[in-house]
Each structure stands twice: as structure tokens, then as C-alpha cells.
Amino acid sequence: MSMYERLFRSVLYPAYESGLRGRKTLRYLQEYERQQWLSPEELRALQTTKLRALLEHCQVQVPYWRRRFRELGFTWQDLRQPEDLAALPPIGKDEIRAHYDDMIAENWRGKTWRKATGGSTGQPFAFEYTRESYERRMAVMQRGYAWAGASFGVKRLDVWGGDLGLSSSSQRFKAGLFDSVLRRRVVSAFDMRRDNLHEYAQAIESWRPQVIVGYTSALETLADWILDGNPLGWHPDSVITAAEMLSDRQRAALERAFGAPVFHTYGCREFMLIGAECEHHHGYHASDDHLVVEIADETGKPLVADVGNVLITDLHNWGMPFLRYANGDLARASDGAERCPCGRGLKRFGPVEGRRLDVLRTPDGRIIPGEFFPHLLKEVAAVDRFQVRQRQLDCLELLIVSKGEFTAADESFLRDKISGVTGDATRLDIRLVDDIPLTPSGKRRVTVSELPTDAA
Numbered sequence: 001m002s003m004y005e006r007l008f009r010s011v012l013y014p015a016y017e018s019g020l021r022g023r024k025t026l027r028y029l030q031e032y033e034r035q036q037w038l039s040p041e042e043l044r045a046l047q048t049t050k051l052r053a054l055l056e057h058c059q060v061q062v063p064y065w066r067r068r069f070r071e072l073g074f075t076w077q078d079l080r081q082p083e084d085l086a087a088l089p090p091i092g093k094d095e096i097r098a099h100y101d102d103m104i105a106e107n108w109r110g111k112t113w114r115k116a117t118g119g120s121t122g123q124p125f126a127f128e129y130t131r132e133s134y135e136r137r138m139a140v141m142q143r144g145y146a147w148a149g150a151s152f153g154v155k156r157l158d159v160w161g162g163d164l165g166l167s168s169s170s171q172r173f174k175a176g177l178f179d180s181v182l183r184r185r186v187v188s189a190f191d192m193r194r195d196n197l198h199e200y201a202q203a204i205e206s207w208r209p210q211v212i213v214g215y216t217s218a219l220e221t222l223a224d225w226i227l228d229g230n231p232l233g234w235h236p237d238s239v240i241t242a243a244e245m246l247s248d249r250q251r252a253a254l255e256r257a258f259g260a261p262v263f264h265t266y267g268c269r270e271f272m273l274i275g276a277e278c279e280h281h282h283g284y285h286a287s288d289d290h291l292v293v294e295i296a297d298e299t300g301k302p303l304v305a306d307v308g309n310v311l312i313t314d315l316h317n318w319g320m321p322f323l324r325y326a327n328g329d330l331a332r333a334s335d336g337a338e339r340c341p342c343g344r345g346l347k348r349f350g351p352v353e354g355r356r357l358d359v360l361r362t363p364d365g366r367i368i369p370g371e372f373f374p375h376l377l378k379e380v381a382a383v384d385r386f387q388v389r390q391r392q393l394d395c396l397e398l399l400i401v402s403k404g405e406f407t408a409a410d411e412s413f414l415r416d417k418i419s420g421v422t423g424d425a426t427r428l429d430i431r432l433v434d435d436i437p438l439t440p441s442g443k444r445r446v447t448v449s450e451l452p453t454d455a456a
């Protein structure tokens with residue numbers, strides 16, 4: 001632990017957290033850091049205890065689950081091991097939307113926070129969560145990032161979304177108070193162009209981060225430019241990729257460009273971090289002491305060493321408990337036979353398949369990560385599903401399935417924000433449609449580029 005990290009943990013961060021915000025994140029982090037070294041058997045016992053408490057809470061306090069349990073002839077006492085959860089059918093976004101109020105615990109009404117997400121499948125979605133679950137999510141994310149060397153207080157550069165429509169370079173390379181306490185700088189992933197990539201390289205060379213964190217596609221854009229005869233004058237100790245899939249080819253390119261190992265993470269807006277790679281890079285360690293991660297077939301039957309739906313049960317969001325929630329991703333279940341050589345008792349799964357957001361491009365050389373669009377579309381309540389398609393360099397098609405009335409004000413809001421990142425040389429064609437077709441493999445895609453790859 002570096003001197004700064006010690007100082008950070010003992011003085012700066014606690015002052016920031018408890019003094020300014022009254023959060024318990026650091027205490028939870030200590031708890032999760034300790035628990036990751038428990039044996040698989042001990043973690044199983046811990047998970048069972050947490051699950052039984054959660055299910056009892058659902059039965060007593062949550063109208064939706066109380067009714068479902070009764071219909072299924074299930075009670076919380078029936079759960080004696082995590083596998084017994086399979087008695088409950090998986091639920092998806094439609095089920096949660098249809099029973100929204102009944103899914104909120106009676107003893108948490110009026111005390112939860114609401115969060116909207118753009119949805120990795122092009123279907124905006126909202127849910128409720130508690131302050132405790134938020135603080136725990138922050139802690140679990142911190143634990144997973146620490147496996148990649150990004151402990152608290154380590155110098156970080158994030159190539160990230162954040163605010164919409166950043167344009168000036170001072171905004172693009174901002175460092176607020178929060179970021180300077182955390183020794184973290186954030187640069188916008190939504191404002192990359194062929195002619196400003198050198199500014200991103202300069203940001204790395206002048207800040208000299210130990211860890212670079214970002215969207216896979218944004219880091220790939222930068223990596224391709226670096227490998228195209230623009231070597232970096234500074235190498236971080238590690239690179240963390242998030243929010244999108246990472247192919248073997250992308251991993252190799254990032255490792256060559258940044259001269260550091262790549263650690264991929266997997267999460268979604270509903271739960272934040274679900275799994276992360278340790279130094280052995282064999283799939284993701286699941287946060288078994290925080291979530292139950294299952295890989296199951298269409299009927300909800302858990303799979304072994306096969307690809308299926310990701311189902312998540314959040315052990316700590318008692319405000320709106322999600323049990324066996326299918327987030328729309330597919331992943332490979334491990335065979336469970338071999339324990340990771342790192343010594344952590346947390347189970348492994350992965351790789352994850354199915355979260356693919358194509359990069360979009362503009363005639364003046366801008367490179368827009370697909371993640372921009374879920375960020376934006378969640379702001380418009382009338383959008384039920386959407387997809388962005390690019391068939392020509394100078395045109396984007398935004399297909400929207402609306403719920404309720406999609407107003408002229410909604411349209412001009414979207415036009416304004418989108419032209420803010422695409423510039424004026426791109427035509428935007430917004431169309432209301434009845435449905436958005438699935439891909440041949442049955443998935444929903446948020447952004448689809450049909451440009452030849454040499455358009456880059």
C-alpha cells in the first residue's frame with residue numbers, strides 16, 4: 001500500500017465520505033475485502049443466510065413477491081441452499097414495469113431512490129433502490145477495481161460518459177473536487193475525433209495515471225491511433241475496460257497500445273459491478289457475498305459449463321428486491337470444478353456474450369461510442385424501445401417505439417443533444433415505429449453500424 005493510499009484510506013476518504021456525505025462505503029469495503037478470501041463453502045453459507053433473510057423480507061413486506069410465493073406454494077423457509085432459488089421463475093423488465101408499485105417493499109415506501117437506465121437492450125427502464133444498497137454497490141465496485149490495481153487513491157484516468165454534450169476542451173478534460181480528492185481525472189468518451197486523439201494521449205502523458213479505465217470501444221479507438229504510429233510516452237500499470245464486451249482481438253490491441261495488462265469488468269446499471277477479472281483473467285469472479293449470479297436456460301434451470309441467460313438476485317436492495325432478474329445478457333457458466341489460483345473463494349463465470357454496441361462515425365471524423373445513446377434516451381419518458389442505425393456516414397436513423405405521447409419537445413431535445421456530439425454534417429432521421437426487429441440470433445441491439453469497417 002502506497003503512502004498516499006494509506007493516507008487516503010485513513011484520512012482523506014473517510015473525511016470525504018462521512019464528513020460530507022455520511023456514507024458507509026468504506027466500512028462495507030472492508031467487509032467485502034475480508035469476505036473475498038473466505039472459502040467457497042463459507043461464502044455459500046454466507047450467501048444462504050443473506051438469501052433467507054431477503055426472502056423472508058420479500059414474503060412479509062413486498063406485495064408482488066408475497067403473491068408470487070403464494071401462487072408457487074413457496075415460502076422463505078424452503079430455501080436451504082442457494083440452488084433452491086431455482087424454484088422461482090426468472091423475471092424481466094416487463095414484469096417489473098407491470099408491477100412496479102407492488103415490487104416496492106411496504107416498509108421502504110417513500111424512502112427509496114429511483115434510478116433510470118438507458119438499458120443495454122435499447123429499452124429504457126427505471127427501478128428503486130436503497131441508500132444502503134448504493135453504498136454497498138460502490139464498495140463492491142471498489143473491491144473489483146482493486147483486483148486490477150485501481151485501489152482507492154491510485155492515480156486514475158477515466159475515459160467515460162458522464163455529462164452529455166461536453167464540447168469545449170476544458171470540459172472534455174475536467175477535474176472536479178471529487179475527482180481531485182480521488183486522484184481521478186475524467187475525460188469524455190463522447191467527444192473523440194480523429195483530429196483530437198492526440199489530446200487524449202497528452203492527457204495520459206501529463207497526468208501519468210497508474211490505471212486507465214474506460215469504455216471498451218473508446219479505449220480501442222485510442223489504441224488503434226496509438227498503434228498507428230503514435231506511441232504513448234507513458235504506460236499505466238493496468239487498463240480496466242467496462243460497459244461493453246471485450247474481444248480477444250481488442251484485448252490484444254489494448255495491451256500492445258497501452259503496454260499494460262487489461263482487466264475486463266462486467267456489470268449493468270441495475271446492480272453496478274456483477275463480476276470482474278482477477279490477475280488470472282479466467283472469466284469474472286462473481287460477487288457472491290453481494291449478489292447471486294446464475295446462468296440459466298429459458299425455463300430458469302441453472303446451467304453448468306454452458307451459455308445461458310444471466311440472472312441476478314440482489315441480496316442488499318431491500319427497497320425493491322430483484323430475485324432472479326434476467327438483465328438481457330448471455331454468459332457462459334463455469335463448470336465449477338476448479339478454484340481460482342488467486343485464492344479468492346468467489347465463484348467464476350463468463351465470458352459474457354450479447355452486449356454489443358457498435359461505434360458510430362461522422363463525416364468530420366468523430367467517433368461516438370454506442371453508450372452515448374442509452375445515456376441520452378433514458379431522459380425521454382415516452383421512449384419505450386429504441387435503436388440507432390447507421391447505413392451511411394452522413395446519416396443516423398433513430399428508431400423509436402413510443403409509449404405515451406412522443407412530443408415535438410422530445411424530438412427537439414434529442415436533435416439538440418445528438419447534434420451536440422455528431423456535429424452538423426450528420427443528418428438525423430427520427431422515426432416512430434411499431435417494433436424493432438431482433439437480430440437473427442434473437443438479441444436486441446442499441447446501435448447498429450452497417451458501414452464498411454474501412455470507413456474509419
Ligand SMILES: [Zn+2]
Nearest residue numbers: 278280340342
Ligand atoms: Zn481469481
